Amino acid sequence: xxxxxxxxxxxxxxxxxxxxxxxxxxxxxxxxxxxxxxxxxxxxxxxxxxxxxxxxxxxxxxxxxxxxxxxxxxxxxxxxxxxxxxxxxxxxxxxxxxxxxxxxxxxxxxxxxxxxxxxxxxxxxxxxxxxxxxxxxxxxxxxxxxxxxxxxxxxxxxxxxxxxxxxxxxxxxxxxxxxxxxxxxxxxxxxxxxxxxxxxxxxxxxxxxxxxxxxxxxxxxxxxxxxxxxxxxxxxxxxxxxxxxxxxxxxxxxxxxxxxxxxxxxxxxxxxxxxxxxxxxxxxxxxxxxxxxxxxxxxxxxxxxxxxxxxxxxxxxxxxxxxxxxxxxxxxxxxxxxxxxxxxxxxxxxxxxxxxxxxxxxxxxxxxxxxxxxxxxxxxxxxxxx
Amino acid sequence: xxxxxxxxxxxxxxxxxxxxxxxxxxxxxxxxxxxxxxxxxxxxxxxxxxxxxxxxxxxxxxxxxxxxxxxxxxxxxxxxxxxxxxxxxxxxxxxxxxxxxxxxxxxxxxxxxxxxxxxxxxxxxxxxxxxxxxxxxxxxxxxxxxxxxxxxxxxxxxxxxxxxxxxxxxxxxxxxxxxxxxxxxxxxxxxxxxxxxxxxxxxxxxxxxxxxxxxxxxxxxxxxxxxxxxxxxxxxxxxxxxxxxxxxxxxxxxxxxxxxxxxxxxxxxxxxxxxxxxxxxxxxxxxxxxxxxx
Amino acid sequence: xxxxxxxxxxxxxxxxxxxxxxxxxxxxxxxxxxxxxxxxxxxxxxxxxxxxxxxxxxxxxxxxxxxxxxxxxxxxxxxxxxxxxxxxxxxxxxxxxxxxxxxxxxxxxxxxxxxxxxxxxxxxxxxxxxxxxxxxxxxxxxxxxxxxxxxxxxxxxxxxxxxxxxxxxxxxxxxxxxxxxxxxxxxxxxxxxxxxxxxxxxxxxxxxxxxxxxxxxxxxxxxxxxxxxxxxxxxxxxxxxxxxxxxxxxxxxxxxxxxxxxxxxxxxxxxxxxxxxxxxxxx
Numbered sequence: 007x008x009x010x011x012x013x014x015x016x017x018x019x020x021x022x023x024x025x026x027x028x029x030x031x032x033x034x035x036x037x038x039x040x041x042x043x044x045x046x047x048x049x050x051x052x053x054x055x056x057x058x059x060x061x062x063x064x065x066x067x068x069x070x071x072x073x074x075x076x077x078x079x080x081x082x083x084x085x086x087x088x089x090x091x092x093x094x095x096x097x098x099x100x101x102x103x104x105x106x107x108x109x110x111x112x113x114x115x116x117x118x119x120x121x122x123x124x125x126x127x128x129x130x131x132x133x134x135x136x137x138x139x140x141x142x143x144x145x146x147x148x149x150x151x152x153x154x155x156x157x158x159x160x161x162x163x164x165x166x167x168x169x170x171x172x173x174x175x176x177x178x179x180x181x182x183x184x185x186x187x188x189x190x191x192x193x194x195x196x197x198x199x200x201x202x203x204x205x206x207x208x209x210x211x212x213x214x215x216x217x218x219x220x221x222x223x224x225x226x227x228x229x230x231x232x233x234x235x236x237x238x239x240x241x242x243x244x245x246x247x248x249x250x251x252x253x254x255x256x257x258x259x260x261x262x263x264x265x266x267x268x269x270x271x272x273x274x275x276x277x278x279x280x281x282x283x284x285x286x287x288x289x290x291x292x293x294x295x296x297x298x299x300x301x302x303x304x305x306x307x308x309x310x311x312x313x314x315x316x317x318x319x320x321x322x323x324x325x326x327x328x329x330x331x332x333x334x335x336x337x338x339x340x341x342x343x344x345x346x347x348x349x350x351x352x353x354x355x356x357x358x359x360x361x362x363x364x365x366x367x368x369x370x371x372x373x374x375x376x377x378x379x380x381x382x383x384x385x386x387x388x389x390x391x392x
Numbered sequence: 393x394x395x396x397x398x399x400x401x402x403x404x405x406x407x408x409x410x411x412x413x414x415x416x417x418x419x420x421x422x423x424x425x426x427x428x429x430x431x432x433x434x435x436x437x438x439x440x441x442x443x444x445x446x447x448x449x450x451x452x453x454x455x456x457x458x459x460x461x462x463x464x465x466x467x468x469x470x471x472x473x474x475x476x477x478x479x480x481x482x483x484x485x486x487x488x489x490x491x492x493x494x495x496x497x498x499x500x501x502x503x504x505x506x507x508x509x510x511x512x513x514x515x516x517x518x519x520x521x522x523x524x525x526x527x528x529x530x531x532x533x534x535x536x537x538x539x540x541x542x543x544x545x546x547x548x549x550x551x552x553x554x555x556x557x558x559x560x561x562x563x564x565x566x567x568x569x570x571x572x573x574x575x576x577x578x579x580x581x582x583x584x585x586x587x588x589x590x591x592x593x594x595x596x597x598x599x600x601x602x603x604x605x606x607x608x609x610x611x612x613x614x615x616x617x618x619x620x621x622x623x624x625x626x627x628x629x630x631x632x633x634x635x636x637x638x639x640x641x642x643x644x645x646x647x648x649x650x651x652x653x654x655x656x657x658x659x660x661x662x663x664x665x666x667x668x669x670x671x672x673x674x675x676x677x678x679x680x681x682x683x684x685x686x
Numbered sequence: 687x688x689x690x691x692x693x694x695x696x697x698x699x700x701x702x703x704x705x706x707x708x709x710x711x712x713x714x715x716x717x718x719x720x721x722x723x724x725x726x727x728x729x730x731x732x733x734x735x736x737x738x739x740x741x742x743x744x745x746x747x748x749x750x751x752x753x754x755x756x757x758x759x760x761x762x763x764x765x766x767x768x769x770x771x772x773x774x775x776x777x778x779x780x781x782x783x784x785x786x787x788x789x790x791x792x793x794x795x796x797x798x799x800x801x802x803x804x805x806x807x808x809x810x811x812x813x814x815x816x817x818x819x820x821x822x823x824x825x826x827x828x829x830x831x832x833x834x835x836x837x838x839x840x841x842x843x844x845x846x847x848x849x850x851x852x853x854x855x856x857x858x859x860x861x862x863x864x865x866x867x868x869x870x871x872x873x874x875x876x877x878x879x880x881x882x883x884x885x886x887x888x889x890x891x892x893x894x895x896x897x898x899x900x901x902x903x904x905x906x907x908x909x910x911x912x913x914x915x916x917x918x919x920x921x922x923x924x925x926x927x928x929x930x931x932x933x934x935x936x937x938x939x940x941x942x943x944x945x946x947x948x949x950x951x952x953x954x955x956x957x958x959x960x961x962x963x964x965x966x967x968x969x
Binding site for chain 2 (some may be wrong): 698713725727781791806810816841865904909927934953
């Protein structure tokens, strides 16, 4: 596990990530695990109702070969349903799913050759690790089934690749959560999948293992070059890991874009609220702009004049000595120290209270005791209709 | 390796009719398993019942009424119902005791006792019938003591009660057991600290939780007793008006080739079974809701 | 000052030594009298005239034939009801369809119907006065009062056993293992043998054993449709009745002892299957 050193990860992914591929030793040992030319996934206007509840209400998205896309949303947003529709475990009421341009809906789940990793892994409890991984090969019709020795060799390679060599004879119940997750992945890869789908791949793991596996999964994805789609409710995970983030809410796509874009310019009020901590302030829109804590910001296109809501991230609130900058006057109500940053709870007359996150250096220069008066301003705000 | 090229092609991007898709299911075998099991149910279970009801329906209402309200038939209802009632009463008490002892106390032989409770379900009713008859007949182990005291069990109504009680014994135990196991210790500990006695705690805290499952188990036992035949015919003596149950009268009518009477009586038993089934389902629903609430 | 005894049982209702001993004593005594004694009585009566009489009673041709017919019935009925149970449980627990609730209720119907009613119902289907009677008579097919009627009515009476066990266990296990199986490319046949069956084998065994016990012990329904023709349509329970009415007590109890042994084996397998299932779940 030493290969998965944890580095304090920035919330916004760096663009140089793909360089962190495998070590030379790994590359020497790893023949191509996936033989297929990878294909892209395309979902067009998919609608799926359960009784009267619209789980998916016209969803379209695409995943290119070699792309890692996160499907991000709260529980009940329809993200798992969409993943299951793509895998062939649910069938949509209308719409299309294409794999490399071919109609996937006319194929059964069995024919689609989808690598699917279940949230609770769904490992077969009565089979050893090796039997689990070999399952997809063992159940092929006789003509297409590899020879016994070939299966054994392939299982060995896969287990080596997921760092589980030596655990072949164990049963799933004897493994840790992280190990089970990697068995599930190896099992999905054994069938030489054309696309890879993961349902909350880190959902059942504790925080530390989760971070290690995230990095490892990214590297594995880069080597395999598959179109990979994973479902998560954890925005940090989506922003850190994915090439592209698709935010889903109530069966509709709210935003589809790079992590940077989703974070920096949320397309809807839901995205602004769902990504990162946010404060909300009531504002008035005039001429397509609104004043938020002393500065004017453009409202989202199409926001009507009049009452609207501004969404501000706590670290987009600047705190200055009183009178030195534009902004509004506030009183410091309480101070919480958390590591390198301070959370100041501020009271603003007529607006109520809000939290600002500031670095300790930024406020060293002036008095910020409890009860002192400061000037606060927003450096970034997102304005959407009420 | 099979590549994507081996997948069914030719139906490329053109969407298939959505109607066909809606009916598709992820797992295989829907049509096969539903078709097989529905056909089997229809042929083996529903068709005979329909034939019985059809035969009964061919009687005129007056004929039907004359059969089911004859003195001999009414006597069988009275005997069947009252015997089932007493058997259920016994099993309610005994079942509660057994469930309590099995869940609350640890003692050598507990597992054996637990296993023994299912014996009445596993033992053929005819075997139970002759065994009970042997025990309670005049020269039997119990009979030789009871008969001189003037207590007649075999070939009298108490024999019917005992046969019914034996065959329906496991129901109350098995429905109370899981509920009793789920009771939290803390509730009783809290009760003790608040100064309640054991009796008060049982009556006010434990019993209200047990009651729905107790009633459900008792009604299952009652339903089973109403339908019991094998164990009863051996011990009952089968005297018309005195120890004849409805199922036996039906059997006798068949033996006499009096098919209209058999159809009418069987219909009465069938309908009472459906009423019981409905009552038991309602009780179990209530029990489920009760358990979820607590 | 006494230290707090952490190993002491926690204070529960009626946990005092007197109540404890009294309730256990009462429960055990009643159980022995009500459940234990009848079983002991069967063997006691069967062996009361000695082992040689017992063997002779079992080996008399009519009883031997009844044993054979009973085993044959079980060999035919149990596999068919295993097949029905698997099909019904698969359809009900793996799919949603209109009428699913109704079907689940219908499966349970034979449990709540008196065996006499079951036999009577079959009489009105295949008997001379029955629905198919004229047609069967015209075709020269006799079902009532033959072994076929015994098979059919046994199928009816024991159809819910396997289905009910499997529906319960497959419902609680959920559908994820099978979904993983299909996404890995397993066919329906492979899915059942390699994924589903290993998960349900203890419940299946338990259901099959209960079904078997009931098939072999069924009395009421079989007595209506069999015609009790000695050496032709007499199953063991019917043979027991016949011998008992003939005042052949030793013979009746000898025959009964064979069914009692089967009942005890059934209970033993049930215990064993439950333990295997529990340890399987703990793993």
